[in-house]
Amino acid sequence: MESTRPKIGVYICHCGINIAGVVDVEAVTEYASKLPGVVVSRNYSYMCSDPGQTLIKDDIREKGLNRVIVASCSPRMHEPTFRKALAETGLNPYYLEMANIREQCSWVHEDKAKATEKAEKLVEAAVAKVLLLEALEEKEVDVTPACLVIGGGIAGIQAALDIAEAGFKVYLVEKTPSVGGHMAQLDKTFPTLDCSACILTPKMVDVANHPNIELMTYSQVESVEGYVGNFKATVRKKARYVDFDKCTGCGICAENCRLLNRIPSEFDEGIGMRSAIYLPFPQAVPAKYTIDPERCLQLTKGKCGKEGPACKASCQADAVNFDQKDELLEIDVGTIIVATGYDVFDAKRKHEYGYAENPNVMTGLEFERLVSASGPTGGKIIVGRDKKGEGGFEPKKIAFIHCVGSRDKSLGNEYCSRVCCMYLAKQAHLIKDKLPDAEVTVFYMDVRAFGKGFEEFYDRVRREGIRYIRGNPSEIYKKGDDHALIVKVEDTLLGTPMEYEADLVVLGVGLEPRQDVREIIDLFKLSQSTDGFFLEAHPKLRPVDTASDGIFLAGCCQGPKDIPDTVAQAKGAASSALTLIARGKVKVEAQVSAVNADECRGCGLCVEVCPFGAIELVETNRQGNIVNVASVNEALCKGCGSCASACLSGAIQPKSFKDEQILPQIAVLGVRTE
C-alpha cells in the first residue's frame, strides 16, 4: 500500500543559461522547498541529462518520494523522458507534473524579477496539482500489421517499397491513373544528370508487382476513422470506364478517340495533347487506359458521333465499359504515411511576367516536358508551335528567371523552394547541350548550391558559357509582333538597368502546398506550418511524425525538397511506421475519462458531445433501482475532456485533468501578485 502522505520532490532545471540566465533558479528552489508536501527541492544544470535523471531517481529511492515536479522546458518536449525516469524506479509515471519555465517563461520574458516570480508561481501551481494526481495504468492495443500510403510519387513509392520489403502489407493510394508523380515528368535530375524516368520507372514497376503492395490508382481516401494501430479507411476507387483486367494497354482506343490530340495533357503540363481515353504517359503504371469523365463525349453528352464511341468499337479486348461505377473499399491499417506532394507555383499569379499572354514564357516544369525525350517534341527544343503541334522555331536567346513564387512576400510565399536554383542550372546546361550556339542567361537573386555536388555543378554550368546576372526582373513583355520578349531587370552587381531580349523565357517556379491541401488536412487532422505545408511534430527531432500518433509525413507535402531528401524522408517515415507494425503493440492514451457512477445522473449529455463515440449509457443497479449510467470505452476515448465540460454533475472527468486537479492550479495562478 502506497503512503497517502505526499512526499514531493521539486527539480528546477538551469538548462545551461536558457533558464538560469533569466530566472533566479536558487530563489525558485528556495521558494519551492517551503511549499506544502515538498520534502526535497533541488536545481541542476541539465535535468534531462543522465546525471540529472539519476538525481531524481536516487531521491525517489532514498527519500521515498511519491510525487515529482520538474520545472524545465515544455512538457511537450521532455514529459516522456521524465515519466520514464519515474517508471524506472517503480513509481507510477503519472505522478509527474512539469512546470514550463523555459518556453513559457525564461525565453519570453526579459524582466528577471518578474520571470522569477512567474516561475515560482508555475512551480507552486504544479505542486498544487501533483498532490491530487492519481496513478494511471498504461494499456496496450494491437497494431494492425498494414500501412496506408497516400500519394504515389517517389516519396510514396519508396515508403511503400520499404514497408513491403520488410514483409508487411501496404495499400498505396494514388489519385491519378498512374504512379510516378512529379518525378516522372522530369527529364534529367540535378546535379548528376541521371535520367529521371530511368531511375524511377523500375521502382514504379516494383510497387505494381510487389506481392505485399495493393496498388490503388485513380483512387482517393474518403474518410479515416480510428486511432494509432487501428485505423479504418474508406477508399473510393473511381470508375475508369475501362475493365482493369481486360485492358492490355495497346492504345488503339486512344488513336480512335474523336478527341484525339484535342485535350491538353496534364502530364505534359498542357504543352502536349491527349485524347479522352488515355494513358497519362507511355511508361505509366499500371499500363491501363482511363476515360476522362469530364471530357469524354459519351459520358458528358451521352452521345459520341453517329456510330457510338469509337474507343469501345475499336477495343479488341472489349475492355471499355461505360456502365462502370465507383467502388468503395474499406481497409484496416495500423499506420498511415501521407506523401501527397506539392503543386508548382501558378505563374499566372506573377502577372508582370506575362506568362498567361506569351506562349514563349513557360514554367520550369513545362520546360522539363519540352526537353524530355518522351515529351511532345521528342526532346527537341522547339517553341512557338501551333495548336496542331506544327511549325515553331529553335530559340536563340534564352532567359531563366530564379525565385518565381518563392522568397516573395507579396505573393505570400516567404520560403525558399530549395530546388529551383539547381533545376534552372540543369535546364541551362541541357540547352547548351542541345543548342550549343544559343545564348543562355540566368537572372538570379542568390544562387543556393548547398547540397552534395551542387556547387560543383553550378561551377560547371558557368564554365559552359552560361551567363549569371544578379537581378530580379521587374517585368517581361512582348516586343512588337515577332516573338521577341523583353526582360526588364536591374543588374544589381553593376547597378545598371538593362533590357534583355530573349525568344524564350523559363520561369523558375517554386513549390507550393497542393490546391487540395484542405481536404487532406480534414481527413487526417494535420496541422500546417505558416508556409502552408504540413507541420511535423518537431522541426528537428521528429521530422516525419505528426501530432496524430501513427500518421507520418514523407516528401514535399511537409516542405519543398529535392529527390534525395524526399527519398530519405520517405525511408524515415517507413521506418517509423515499421517500428509500430513490427512491435505489434502500441500504448494507448492512459489519460482517458472515467465516470463516478454514483454521481452520474444518466442524462447522456456526455454521450452527445463525445467526438469519438466513446461513451454510452448502460443500465446499472443502484441500490435496487435500475438507472442509466455513462460508461467510457477506454480504447476509443482520447482524453480530450469535452465530456467533463458538458457534465452537469461533474461525474465524468478526464484522468490527470479533473476539475479538482485544475481548480487548485487556478487558485494559485489566478492570484494577482501586488
Place this chain on the structure above:
Amino acid sequence: MNEDFEPTIVAFLCNWCSYAGADLAGTSRMHYLPNVRIIRVMCSGRVNPLFLLNALQQGADGVLISGCHPGDCHYLEGNYYARRRFVLMRKLLEHVGVDPGRINMSWVSASEGAKFKDIIEKAVEGAKESGPMEQFKRRKINW
C-alpha cells in the same frame, strides 16, 4: 487607465495547437508580457466555463481560452464546443457586470507563435483598461 497596474491573466491553452504555439513563441524568443499564467488542458473543449468564473473569483483580472483553428481540432470538434460555451459564458459575465475586455478567446495554431504574442498583449491591454478585478472578491464577513 492605470499604467502601473499589472493585471494577472489566466490562460487555458489546448495541448495541440495553442500550447504548442506558446512554446513556439518561446523557441523563437518572442518577448511578451509576464502577466499571463498558462494552464495546459488537452483540448479547449475541456475548459469548463466555471474555470473562467473561478479564475475571476480568485482574483485574476482577465482570462483567455485558446484552441486550434475551427476545423483543425485534434479531437475533431472540441473547439466548437469551447466556442459555444464561451459565448454563453461571456454573455452571462457581461450580464453580471464583468467588463468584456477581460474575457478573451482566440485560435492559435502550433505555428503561430507571433499571433500568440499579439493575443497576450491584447489580453493584457484589455485587462489594464478594465482595471483590477474586484467584483467577485470574497469579502471577509464578521460573524
